[in-house]
Amino acid sequence: MINKAENRRSTGGKLVSSGNRNGFVVFDRVQKSYDGETLVVKDLNLSIAKGEFLTMLGPSGSGKTTCLMMLAGFETATNGEILLDGRPINRIPPHKRGIGMVFQNYALFPHMSVGENLAFPLEVRGMGKSQREAQVKRALDMVQMGDFANRRPAQLSGGQQQRIALARALVFEPEVVLMDEPLGALDKQLREHMQFEITRLAHSLGITTVYVTHDQIEALTMSDNVAVFNDGVIQQLAPPEELYERPANSFVAQFIGENNKLEGTVETIDGERCTVRLDDGTVVDAQPVNVTSAGERTRVSIRPERVESNPQRLPEDAHLVDAEVLEFIYMGDTFRFRLRVAGQDDFVMKYRNAQDQLRLTVGDKIRIGWLPEDCRALDI
Amino acid sequence: MKLKTVLMGAAGAMALSVGTTSAQDPVSLTIVSWGGAYTTSQVRAYHDPYMAENPHVTIINDDGSANALAGLRAQSQAGNVTWDLVDMLPSDAQLACDEGLILEIDHDEMLAAAPDGTSASEDFLPGSLGECFIPQIVYSTVLTYRPGAFSDDAQPSSIADLFDVENFPGRRALQDRPGTNLEWALYADGVDPDDIYEVLSTPEGVDRAFAKLDTIKEHIVFWTEGAQAPQLLADGEVVMATGYNGRMFDAIEVEGMDADIIWDGQVVEWDGWVVPAGGSNIEAVMDYLYWATDTQRLADQAKYISYGPARASSAPLVGEHADLGIDMNQHMPTNPDNYFSPIILDNDFWTDYGDELRERFANWMLQ
């Protein structure tokens, strides 16, 4: 927990740009190119503290998996250095790095039983048979698969295979474990359950985890810190809450969670507050993030659940916007409305399903607004 | 797969365009032979002239002679005999005859007499006619050597030299079958050519032949297909090789290989025609056969290939090679200059003892 707190402090909500070589796992100005023409990873600097659960999140082709593979040793960095516990590991072959890894398709050896799969890393380390068996049993118990040692991987369900893969990556007690989209093949319910299991295990073992996914929910629910990748660059490195609440740029805002975006020009700017005139003339409140002066083009971003249709709950001076209800979707725990705002048909507003909640019907003309700090004026 | 070539004589085609001059129905004869240069010599000496004279006949060549025996039996068992005339070896013909696969031949009735009136059975070389077999050519298996492999004053000249590795060192190519090899072993061991089969039909004689072969075993390269023997000589793989005289003639005279033939102890054998039983064109075949085995025709074939005619009366008619202009007489196995110590292959002996001796020979080669 201390690590987590420290880490939050050290990375803050800012774009990571300077190399910090004090972490347990460090990427120092790492670049990677496959063809010598384009960089898949551009000048990556990243420091991961011991015991931290870091998620690399991003769309496919953003460079996150390449980073993971470089850390595992299956790809070599074209430039820059990767350090593990202060040691440069660029020239160390994968099998000597002592990093556990869970693969996307689990990569359980099909010709070995579950027990043999788990014993394999211990065997190649020359561990004696009895000690090996004890450790395998402990690892299986850890993932609640104690009875499955004699099964073949093909006889297991996807979730069970996932657990075994996890146990195998942990059985030789590595200090770092890498996971490459390990839950991609599972159905929703199982995935949620496994997310919980994995974080529980990682934290209870105090193991440093680097987790790659393109699923933002996974990233938010599991991680201490999330590095959002796009185009070979980390867009934002921050704890989940900050990432969601205070996206550093419009890519992050769009990529994490649901967002309404409206484009306009900064009219006034005053410290932590600004007003933006949208392209149809409407004026809205926002917090300047990537804008510094009046007259700049900006894209304001607001979460659907932060949109307020009850003016009484907003400050007096809040700007209100005209809106028309186009669609109402009942989602059980929430209500979801599609509104026409400032000439756009895709503005979404969400309410918690509560007794006292206002009920709107299609065609209603309402006025909506938000707190300035909930609406961020970002780059375009 | 059998290569079938339809040959239409130019005259035949002309006759067809002019209109049928003969009242006979068109007939097509399938004639099976060995292919290659040998079939070509038959086409030029027999088929083309015959079709020119008999426009209603079309001759189809089939190169199936290598497996003629199996083919005859298969066709007979299937009850569908498509071959009309087959060129084969007398030993195979004997087997086919015993099985009733081919027709018996009444030689004087079915074959033309010599121009001087000698009957066919008198005119064909002694012992060459079989119950069902009409010989066409005499060929022989001869020993051939590369003169360059030996010093000028010590060139090999006899079969005995084949077995003399001390004075004539180097590897020798022999055919991978007992025939010829056993005869030569005994001949080199001092057995008179006329007594060879008598000796060979006793166990002691067989042991004696193999013992003689043992003396050169280390120096033998075996060949299987006829074309391999001259090839091995030409490539310098061996210093001497046994082979068919026609192949050796081709390699020396046509391809220009530097090699000489030793006619001593040449093993003489015939090759000729048989008529499958149950064919549908027996009458036409017999007409062809009468014509194609007469004195002039057999002499004609020697213009195209260096095998001797099987009729005594043909020998004086042998002339120059049609393309090379070489006098073919000196290349005939039957030329008296070459025919001084021939061993006549005894097909009856080989039909009787072949299985046993082949097994023993195969075993000997394996050891």
Next chain:
Amino acid sequence: MAQADARALANGAEPAPTDRAGRLQTADGVPLKTALRRAERRRKIAAFLLVAPLLFFILTFFVFPIAQMMWRSVDNPQVVRALPQTLEALQDWDGSDVPGEPVFAALHADMMADLERPRVAQAIGPLGIRLNYELSAARSAISRTARQVPNFEAPYRDAFMDSHRLWGDPALWRIIKREGRPLTSAYYVAALDREFDDQGNIVRRDENRRIYVQLFIRTILMSVAITFLTFMLGFPISYYLSILPMRYANLLMICVLLPFWTSLLVRTSAWIVLLQQQGVINTMLVQIGLISDDGRLSMIYNMTGTIIAMTHILLPFMVLPLYSVMRNIPPSYVRAAKSLGATPWTAFRRIYFPQTLPGIGAGGVLVFIISIGYYITPALVGGQSGRMISNEIARHMQQSLNWGLAAALGTMLLIGVLVLYWVYNRLVGADSLKLG
């Protein structure tokens, strides 16, 4: 109302219709089982019709000829057909000495009866050929005698014994009596390098006539060597192909498949040019001084030649299954092994290699079975020591026309292959074969 609905749901919507005996029925009132059977039958007929053409093809061109071949290895009609009376007369013969006059009289009668038949139907010729397999010169004894038989007069015993010495040999008579049955084991006895002695026991042949057992053993050893060589050469190239991008892999695969597309004669000439004593390889070795001019290596017209040539020809049969198996092994397995601490060699040995076993099995079985029955290449480049059992089978089929022996050898080869396949199936499991 809502309650009633709920109950109906709980009990299953509507009770299914049943007949009086309580059996389930379809909506049309047909018993459900009958309806199911009908649907099943239609499905089966359709399936059979789909399979029928191939089934017919296989029966006609594969099963039937093979059955016929196997039948020939025991079929023995010649003596029974030619000498029915003689066999009858021989029943009481004790086999020790030349039989008496009644037997010869019966023989005479049999031969006379045979001469009456049309030429194609005569049984004496085949009889001679058949007996000659067992006893050399029996053929000429029969055929020569047959020509003289019309002139024979009683007592026939002396007449026969005068016409050919073999008639006075009890061995010939023992063979006639032994083979006077419609089925025979003689071909198998011969195929195992054995023969019958005077007492009718099966004993090993004279040492200098034993060939087939030795050839069988050599064929198997050579096939093992060829299989091993194709594996050693094919494994690395298959691995390399499997990790290459598809388009390069396809290009390289063409190179591997080239032997398939080159005519055998072209290939054979190429091998001869390369491998013979005055050939390219030997000359090169002499020039660089590795071997002396007298010590040129024999690499063709012997076992080496056959092994080299067949390894070349059969390599694709190893590469194709290996390649298809290796293509389907995700690289993540080896990565996983390495990440778990295995050295590249351990990862290969423990993880990658075991997963290629189905491909190795399929390739090995293919190459082994094909090479065990190969005969063209050994005939062309094998010389003597490189010959295989199939060459002997082909010779008996085509040249000596001893189809019975060829069939016996072929059947033994077939059974050998089936046994090997069975063993393979027991050890590895045929269902794991991956044939591309």
